[in-house]
Amino acid sequence: MKTSIKISVLAIIITCFSCAKSNDEIVNLSEATIVLSPSIQSNFQETASTVLTEEIAKRTQLNLKTTAKTSSKTIVAIVLSSDKNLHNLVVPQRENNNVEFKKEGYRLVYENNENINVLWIIAADKRGILYGIGKLLRTAKMSEQQFSVSKTLDISEAPQYELRGHQFGYRNTANSWDSWTVEQFDQHFREQVLFGANSFENIPFQDPASSVHFKIHPQQMEVELSKICDKYDAEYWVWTPAPKDLTVKNAPEEGLKEQEEFYARVPRLDGVFVPGGDPGDNHPSVLMPYLENLSKLLKIHHPNAGIWVSLQGFEKEKVDYFFNYLKEEKPDWLKGLVYGPSSPPIQLERELLSKKYKHRFYPDITHTVRCHYPVENWDQAFALTLGREPSNPQPHYYAKLFNQDSQYTDGFITYSDGSHDDVNKVIWSQLGWNPKVDIDNTVIEYCRFFFGNEIAKKAETGILNLEKNWNGSLVENSVVKETLTLWKELEIENPQLQNNWRWQQLLMRAYYDAYIQDRLIYEKTLEAEAYKILANAEKEGTEKTITKVLAHLQKADSEPVAQNLKKKVFDYAEALFKSVGAQTSVTKYNASGYERGAILDLIDYPLNNRWWLEDEFKKIESLNTEDEKLARIEFLRSYDQPSEGSFYDNISSADAKHVTSKTDDAIDFLWEKDGLSRKRLSTQLFQFTPTLEYDELNSNTDYLIRVSGYGEALLRANGKRLRPTKYEKDFEQFKEFPLSKELIKDGKLKITFDKPNEEHLNWRKQSRVTDVWVLKQ
Numbered sequence: 001m002k003t004s005i006k007i008s009v010l011a012i013i014i015t016c017f018s019c020a021k022s023n024d025e026i027v028n029l030s031e032a033t034i035v036l037s038p039s040i041q042s043n044f045q046e047t048a049s050t051v052l053t054e055e056i057a058k059r060t061q062l063n064l065k066t067t068a069k070t071s072s073k074t075i076v077a078i079v080l081s082s083d084k085n086l087h088n089l090v091v092p093q094r095e096n097n098n099v100e101f102k103k104e105g106y107r108l109v110y111e112n113n114e115n116i117n118v119l120w121i122i123a124a125d126k127r128g129i130l131y132g133i134g135k136l137l138r139t140a141k142m143s144e145q146q147f148s149v150s151k152t153l154d155i156s157e158a159p160q161y162e163l164r165g166h167q168f169g170y171r172n173t174a175n176s177w178d179s180w181t182v183e184q185f186d187q188h189f190r191e192q193v194l195f196g197a198n199s200f201e202n203i204p205f206q207d208p209a210s211s212v213h214f215k216i217h218p219q220q221m222e223v224e225l226s227k228i229c230d231k232y233d234a235e236y237w238v239w240t241p242a243p244k245d246l247t248v249k250n251a252p253e254e255g256l257k258e259q260e261e262f263y264a265r266v267p268r269l270d271g272v273f274v275p276g277g278d279p280g281d282n283h284p285s286v287l288m289p290y291l292e293n294l295s296k297l298l299k300i301h302h303p304n305a306g307i308w309v310s311l312q313g314f315e316k317e318k319v320d321y322f323f324n325y326l327k328e329e330k331p332d333w334l335k336g337l338v339y340g341p342s343s344p345p346i347q348l349e350r351e352l353l354s355k356k357y358k359h360r361f362y363p364d365i366t367h368t369v370r371c372h373y374p375v376e377n378w379d380q381a382f383a384l385t386l387g388r389e390p391s392n393p394q395p396h397y398y399a400k401l402f403n404q405d406s407q408y409t410d411g412f413i414t415y416s417d418g419s420h421d422d423v424n425k426v427i428w429s430q431l432g433w434n435p436k437v438d439i440d441n442t443v444i445e446y447c448r449f450f451f452g453n454e455i456a457k458k459a460e461t462g463i464l465n466l467e468k469n470w471n472g473s474l475v476e477n478s479v480v481k482e483t484l485t486l487w488k489e490l491e492i493e494n495p496q497l498q499n500n501w502r503w504q505q506l507l508m509r510a511y512y513d514a515y516i517q518d519r520l521i522y523e524k525t526l527e528a529e530a531y532k533i534l535a536n537a538e539k540e541g542t543e544k545t546i547t548k549v550l551a552h553l554q555k556a557d558s559e560p561v562a563q564n565l566k567k568k569v570f571d572y573a574e575a576l577f578k579s580v581g582a583q584t585s586v587t588k589y590n591a592s593g594y595e596r597g598a599i600l601d602l603i604d605y606p607l608n609n610r611w612w613l614e615d616e617f618k619k620i621e622s623l624n625t626e627d628e629k630l631a632r633i634e635f636l637r638s639y640d641q642p643s644e645g646s647f648y649d650n651i652s653s654a655d656a657k658h659v660t661s662k663t664d665d666a667i668d669f670l671w672e673k674d675g676l677s678r679k680r681l682s683t684q685l686f687q688f689t690p691t692l693e694y695d696e697l698n699s700n701t702d703y704l705i706r707v708s709g710y711g712e713a714l715l716r717a718n719g720k721r722l723r724p725t726k727y728e729k730d731f732e733q734f735k736e737f738p739l740s741k742e743l744i745k746d747g748k749l750k751i752t753f754d755k756p757n758e759e760h761l762n763w764r765k766q767s768r769v770t771d772v773w774v775l776k777q
Contacts, residue, residue, distance in 0.1 A: 027110055027117050029140075029147045033065050033072040037079040037086055044126050047231055048078055051190060052133050059142040059452070074117040078132075081107075081124050089113060092120055097156065100124055104198065105158030106132035108139075110151055119149060124158070126233045127198055131157070134194030138445040141453050157433060163360060163411025164432035165199025166192060166425050167239065170221045172211035175389055175418035175597030179213035179581025182224045186231075193232050194449075196429040200229055201237035201273065201413045204262055212590050213581060219265070226266040235270035237413060238262070241279050246286040256293055263301040270305050272298060273338055273362075273413075276322075277313025284314075284322045288331075295333035306335025308360060311349070312342045315759065319344050323352045330356070338362050339409065341372040350408040361405065361412035365424040368392055369669045370595075372415070373401055376662065379474035379654040380685055381520045383669040384605045386512065389597040391505040393423035394467045399439045402431045418597055419580050422502055423463060440464070450502050455494060462486050463506065469513045473655040474520055484514040484565075501580035508572035512599065515565035520607045522561045526553055527608035534637040542629040546617045553610040566603065573600055594674040602675050611678040640682065645698065645776040650682040651690050651709075651769050658772075661691040683708070683731050686768035694749040694774060703739040704775045705751065708732060711767030714754035718743050721754070731770075739774070749774065 034052060036045045049066040057063055064076070070087045081100040083091050092111055100107035106128040111118045121132035135155055141148045168185070172178050180188075189200055202225050206218035216224070229236035240259065243251040263269060274291060276284070287309070295307045311319055326334075336358030339346045350359055364372035367388050375382075376397065406412060414428055423446060430442045443463050448456035465483035474480070487510035497503040530549045537545040560566075573589075576582035583591035585600040594601055616636055623629045640648050649656045652668040670677060670684040677684060686709060697703065705722070707713045713735050715722050720743060726736040739749070751772065758766045 025151055026148045027151050030062055032074040032076050033067050034076045035070050037083050039080050039083055048129050055137050056147055060147050061144055062147055076119045078121045078129055081122050099156035099158045102158040104128050107156040108132050108135050110153045130193050138449050159433040161411040161432040163199055164197050164429050165413035167201040167413055167416050169203030170218055171203050171206045172592045173596055176580055176582045178211040181215050186228050189228050195426045196433050199235040199237055199413050201239055203239045223266055226268045230268040236268045237271035239273050242274055242282055242290055244280050246282045246290055252290050259294055260297040263298055269302040271308055273308045275310045275312050278342055284318055288325055292333055308336050308338050310338040310340045311344055312340050336360055346405050346408045358410045361409040362415055364415045365428060366416040366421045375470055377472045377654055378470055381474050381516050381607050385516055385602050386599050387602060388595040389418055389420055390599050391420045391509045393463050395427045395439050395443055398424050398427050403435050466509055474517050480513050480517045484510050499579055504572050504575045508569055511565050511568040515562050518562035523556045523608040526556055531637045534633055537633045538630055609680055612680040615678055642773055642775055647774045649772050650685055651687050652685040658692045658694055659690055660693050663687050683770050686770045688768050689753040689755045690769050692751040692772055697744050697747045697749055699745050699747045702741050702777045704777055705737040705739050706773040707735045708771040709769040712756040716752045718750055
């Protein structure tokens with residue numbers, strides 16, 4: 001379902017042949033002068049000229065001049081589509097396909113006019129001018145003292161989605177931005193605009209003592225970000241939760257006072273987003289009157305700004321109340337509804353929301369686990385080490401998600417918490433222009449713009465390979481080493497990029513992935529060998545066997561592998577801290593938390609079960625008899641290796657054979673003790689209601705289904721609810737369900753789990769399944 005508010009999709013005409021080699025096919029702009037239409041506001045003329053000349057100079061060392069005359073033989077002409085002439089030059093017009101007249105639209109076209117080479121940037125408005133400049137910078141051939149385009153260049157484009165933005169919260173929980181200067185934000189916002197963004201969202205009201213990285217007072221940065229947005233004609237939004245409990249005496253008044261003080265000090269403000277939950281738990285019966293009062297204060301200082309609210313964390317009663325309120329009150333002061341993590345389903349929100357109100361998307365493009373869009377088929381080894389905020393370029397995955405959900409909205413401002421998701425921002429921005437945009441070409445444009453034309457294609461392959469690194473079982477993924485080889489070549493061939501932070505974080509990921517793969521293979525091998533040693537426990541005795549096993553497992557620490565790769569990771573982490581303030585460690589770089597980009601702190605987390613085995617061996621020592629100790633050792637040894645004809649699956653593991661469900665709850669990787677859980681690795685993977693399917697059972701044999709997890713397990717076998725004969729509820733305890741051969745007459749079995757009614761519980765307390773055995777009797 002598409003909303004009527006969207007700007008029409010307009011055809012993109014691209015006849016630019018970037019591979020043109022003949023001088024007859026290209027026009028050299030190295031000596032061009034820049035001429036801007038006098039109908040463009042004077043202050044914005046300066047902005048546009050500065051952006052274009054500075055960005056060209058960075059890539060070519062050319063210093064193009066801006067003049068008021070068209071006397072040069074080569075001109076870059078920047079005009080509005082309403083202009084008929086630029087001095088003595090006639091602005092190109094078309095009878096059809098006049099995209100450049102549409103809001104934010106532009107046309108980029110070369111014309112030879114009486115032996116004058118003119119590259120026209122024709123735009124509908126100020127934003128269109130910057131978008132046309134952005135497309136030129138992303139497609140032109142630039143190298144030292146060289147700046148050229150194809151003579152067949154003719155590109156016209158206008159965005160499909162009217163709101164295209166990203167969140168940049170100047171706060172301590174961001175893994176880099178709290179260390180940025182005003183100049184860094186200015187450059188970054190410029191770059192985001194050049195890739196099609198038109199909105200930026202800050203998170204004000206930060207305690208100046210909350211981050212050791214702040215370069216200026218947060219209140220001052222709130223104002224500076226507003227100024228930067230105004231400079232580039234981008235919308236300035238803020239994410240500002242209401243007081244946590246509006247029923248507390250004076251809480252609404254204090255909240256309103258703080259907000260109005262902020263409104264008064266920022267020069268530009270376009271949107272105020274107040275999340276209904278996450279944080280907060282206010283009922284809409286008190287939240288909506290508060291927002292109405294907030295809107296009155298907002299209009300005093302920023303008459304065109306709007307109030308937006310989300311229903312994050314709302315149960316059905318709250319959702320019903322909210323939409324009934326809109327139906328009955330029809331508030332004019334509310335601009336729109338925001339869909340974010342833990343909101344009601346996006347399609348349902350759109351269906352229930354009156355067309356009077358806009359629907360904004362708040363997609364999480366920054367996190368990998370315990371989030372809105374968890375990485376699909378992610379190996380546990382990455383989840384345990386890279387964690388929640390690593391460098392995460394996933395262009396094709398996010399393109400799929402964009403087209404899955406954005407169709408129900410009028411646009412987006414993404415949820416982001418650092419510089420690590422930079423590629424994803426560009427992908428999302430470009431999809432906001434054209435949901436069918438060529439993703440691979442967008443990545444090439446990203447690489448051309450930030451790394452240079454000569455290596456754009458090779459770097460694009462490197463980025464796409466980083467996405468492939470994360471697909472499926474890491475042990476079996478041959479792409480990881482290919483990716484590292486490619487990035488090593490790029491690293492050696494391009495020393496000029498060594499201080500480029502985007503380059504640094506991509507290289508760091510390539511080394512990190514390869515290091516984790518080597519560790520995983522090594523440590524899994526050590527564990528498999530340890531179990532072989534355990535098999536001799538009856539012959540050698542439990543005490544001697546356990547001592548041997550512990551010594552063998554300790555090799556992971558005493559004889560570690562791939563330390564050269566680890567060193568490169570740490571080298572790039574140091575470089576990133578210096579270049580962009582990336583806080584990849586709590587202890588070393590003062591990251592705000594272990595889930596906040598601190599990828600160094602968990603880089604050596606055990607990728608086998610040695611911590612779990614160490615704890616289990618201590619329990620065995622306390623058993624009374626040798627037979628009890630041997631029995632427990634055998635249980636540990638065969639935990640995930642049942643006898644022939646039986647089956648075991650670790651739920652949500654990338655190499656699970658029978659699990660057919662995919663988690664949609666985004667929290668299938670356990671997080672406790674700041675990522676240093678000593679639980680068995682399989683216990684740290686779960687789903688709430690998994691599905692498993694088998695087609696190799698013996699229809700003449702009874703089986704026993706064993707389940708481990710936490711809480712309830714309402715199990716069905718081929719649709720029939722089974723009664724347990726054992727029902728323990730804690731981690732690494734077991735529930736057992738006899739399975740009669742009468743239920744598997746064709747040798748096929750489908751196991752499902754009914755969801756218990758636990759809406760009153762926080763998700764951390766809700767029931768989940770971690771391991772499932774089907775044991776032949």
